[in-house]
Amino acid sequence: MNHKGRFLTGIIIGLLMSSSGYGQSTAGAIFLLISPGARAGGMGEAQIAVANDATASYWNPAGLAFLSGNELSGMHVKWLPGLADDMTYDFLAYNQSLNDFGSIGGHIIYLDAGKQTRTDSEGNIEGTFSTYFTSAALSYSALLTRTSSIGLNAKILYQHLADRATGTEQGNPWSTDFGFDFGYLKRDAFNGLLDFATVLINVGPKISFIDENQADPMPTTLKFGFNLHAVQQQHNKLNIVYDVSKLVVASYAAMDWDGDGWVGGYDENGRGGFVNGVPTETKGYEYNQDGQIETTHSDPIYLAIFTSWVDDWLLGGDRDI
Incomplete structure (x- = not known):
């Protein structure tokens, strides 16, 4: 070849x-x-x-x-x-x-x-x-x-x-x-x-x-x-x-759902915090320069049957922090 x-x-x-x-x-x-x-x-x-x-x-x-x-x-x-x-x-x-x-x-x-x-x-x-x-x-x-x-x-x-x-x-x-x-x-x-x-x-x-x-x-x-x-x-x-x-x-990037300035346990400067009371570093999350984690969230099948038909912004998320 x-x-x-x-x-x-x-x-x-x-x-x-x-x-x-x-x-x-x-x-x-x-x-x-x-x-x-x-x-x-x-x-x-x-x-x-x-x-x-x-x-x-x-x-x-x-x-x-x-x-x-x-x-x-x-x-x-x-x-x-x-x-x-x-x-x-x-x-x-x-x-x-x-x-x-x-x-x-x-x-x-x-x-x-x-x-x-x-x-x-x-x-x-x-x-x-x-x-x-x-x-x-x-x-x-x-x-x-x-x-x-x-x-x-x-x-x-x-x-x-x-x-x-x-x-x-x-x-x-x-x-x-x-x-x-x-x-x-x-x-x-x-x-x-x-x-x-x-x-x-x-x-x-x-x-x-x-x-x-x-x-x-x-x-x-x-x-x-x-x-x-x-x-x-x-x-x-x-x-x-x-x-x-x-x-x-239905799969989409981690987003600032509640508007608190944190995405995936990190702020826009890359400082780690906590996710469900656990330090971010111990959760295995990775931070990139855009202030968003690179992994994505996927809905389970019983939700994806409905959420796959709409864009993620309709679900209340905002990628910008």
């Missing part, structure tokens, strides 16, 4: 580790949001109300309850051909009907980010290392009624950035975490005219690598979708499918 390719790959890996939007939402393990399936790609990734094959394990596990028999689905692609040729994405999904006992299934994701060059603090090349991201999910789905179902995924994920830390960093540049997906699907509403669904995916604890104080929340996402059977004739069919997706992560 040439220098340009290495530079672009480094940027891509950084985005996979953590993504941000509008300054207040950040999340880790973004590779979980890379969508599998050629059909899904051709439909703009609007799938949660369709979910009628083995890939339902990824899109909406509730869809597995309506499947009969068993099915295996897989794909292997160069993820960014021409840009990072050694990056590949693999996906494998399976479902098995248990008849009156529902359906089980699962899927595996493997994203290989290729070989990276290791250098020392002076830029001397020391060798190469591999970066990859993987997850495995186990699915279960059952009918609530003849036309409605629920589904659950339990997943484990592993992110391997390098085989050892660099420089003076302490800890490991890899992480093992877990999460859950929840789905609901309603078929044939309004006399068979409409299917609709909702899912909440990637619910789990925060993700960290070297520094637990800089942990990022899981990419918890809330989706709503419908599948309108506009034309259903013997030789002609037309479906209108639409999904709405929202990353329900």
